[in-house]
Amino acid sequence: MSELAFLSERELLMCxxxxxxxxxxxxxxxxxxxxxxxxxxxxxxxxxxPVFMNCVNLxxxxxxxxxxxxxxxxxDPEDPESDGIPLDDEQTAHALxxxxxxxxxxxxxxxQNYKSTIVPYFKPSKRLEDGAHG
Numbered sequence: 001m002s003e004l005a006f007l008s009e010r011e012l013l014m015c016x017x018x019x020x021x022x023x024x025x026x027x028x029x030x031x032x033x034x035x036x037x038x039x040x041x042x043x044x045x046x047x048x049x050p051v052f053m054n055c056v057n058l059x060x061x062x063x064x065x066x067x068x069x070x071x072x073x074x075x076d077p078e079d080p081e082s083d084g085i086p087l088d089d090e091q092t093a094h095a096l097x098x099x100x101x102x103x104x105x106x107x108x109x110x111x112q113n114y115k116s117t118i119v120p121y122f123k124p125s126k127r128l129e130d131g132a133h134g
Contacts, residue, residue: 006056014055015065017043022059022067026124034068034086034122060122068122076106076119084119 007015025032032038036047036056047051052097060068072092073084085105087095095102095114102114111117 008048010051011058013056014043014045014051015059016058018055019067022128026128028041033073035119037074039122049113050053056122067125067128069125070120070122072118073121074114075106075119076104079106079115084121086121087118 005100018039021039022034025034025042026093036053039045040047040049040052041054043052045109047053056068058065060066060070071089072087072095074087075084076082087105091105094100095118102111102118103109
């Protein structure tokens with residue numbers, strides 16, 4: 001795997017563990033919500049571990065190894081029982097722009113301090129899903 005020569009041995013092992021977890025959840029259809037916290041729990045890691053974070057980010061962002069797509073969930077502070085509302089790509093891009101803001105999808109109101117109300121989550125990439133079902 002010379003294309004992964006930039007990874008340490010710990011990172012290679014973590015990437016393998018993440019891919020095993022992702023593959024087994026995809027195969028079993030027991031996917032759940034793939035947040036950093038859940039991925040860490042499923043791999044026996046901690047969210048703050050830089051090796052874990054580097055590997056998740058690699059699998060979500062590197063064009064050659066991308067098996068995850070990152071999206072955002074909005075948790076409405078006025079609806080603490082909510083499971084979160086998935087934001088579409090347009091809402092996400094607008095919110096993450098330098099002068100962006102977030103509109104509450106439920107109420108249409110502008111959300112103050114919106115960064116504390118969003119959580120990244122992951123889905124299998126189309127390429128991974130096609131490979132698993134094709």
